[in-house]
């Protein structure tokens with residue numbers, strides 16, 4: 001069975017959320033059931049890039065991960081696109097047998113049995129600014145599919161409306177650790193990011209959460225964007 005993979009890269013550091021700073025290899029699956037207006041990974045979403053998504057077998061994927069990591073087991077993040085539209089069971093089984101651990105980033109629109117094989121499931125429901133509408137039944141099915149696997153929620157915030165939405169969403173899931181990250185409005189890899197702009201976005205988000213007495217979320221920037229801008233494969 002083959003999977004459609006847009007890119008495999010690393011080791012780099014996890015730039016977002018619960019595992020920020022942790023050495024990680026990324027497997028970016030090709031294809032997504034969403035079209036977020038601000039998606040920073042359209043090369044793994046838009047079918048215009050489909051010819052770049054290699055059909056590749058699970059053992060070839062793990063061979064590349066092992067090659068990149070010098071055969072040192074580490075955290076592997078399965079992202080995309082939406083990796084949940086494909087079956088990563090064999091990749092995770094091969095990797096775990098060799099000591100690798102797996103995290104997955106998904107928007108929570110498709111539940112998979114293999115979520116329970118993960119060390120961490122990152123569910124990132126999409127706020128109004130994305131232009132997408134969350135199917136909460138599917139989202140709840142993702143939480144159930146994770147079974148015992150650690151599950152966190154990470155929400156991207158562009159504006160006040162997103163923040164109000166995140167507060168309501170967080171209240172529905174009082175037991176999920178919650179991460180907020182400011183949205184990056186410049187996703188063109190050929191354009192530089194302005195570090196002061198990113199800092200200003202963080203400042204606004206901290207002011208509007210912690211500053212207003214909402215102390216539940218952890219608020220983190222995209223560390224990889226601070227380091228490498230919108231460069232691909234980092």
Ligand SMILES: C[S@@+](CC[C@H](N)C(=O)[O-])C[C@H]1O[C@@H](n2cnc3c(N)ncnc32)[C@H](O)[C@@H]1O
Pocket residue numbers: 032038039040041079080081082083105106107123124154156181182183184185187222
């Ligand atoms: C590219 S997505 C791929 C995984 C999955 N489709 C999802 O959205 O969770 C990985 C993470 O990047 C976030 N993301 C995408 N575009 C972004 C942007 N412009 N600014 C900040 N975060 C962004 C997503 O919300 C998600 O948490």
Ligand SMILES: Nc1nc2[nH]cc(C(=O)O)c2c(=O)[nH]1
Pocket residue numbers: 012013014015016026041079080105224234
């Ligand atoms: N360094 C780094 N950290 C990340 N965290 C989530 C990413 C993603 O695109 O899923 C990502 C990515 O592309 N690079």
Ligand code: SF4
Pocket residue numbers: 032033034035036039040041042045080081082107
């Ligand atoms: S769900 Fe994720 S990969 Fe798909 S369009 Fe939205 S941000 Fe991009």
Ligand SMILES: [Mg+2]
Pocket residue numbers: 040041
């Ligand atoms: Mg990314």
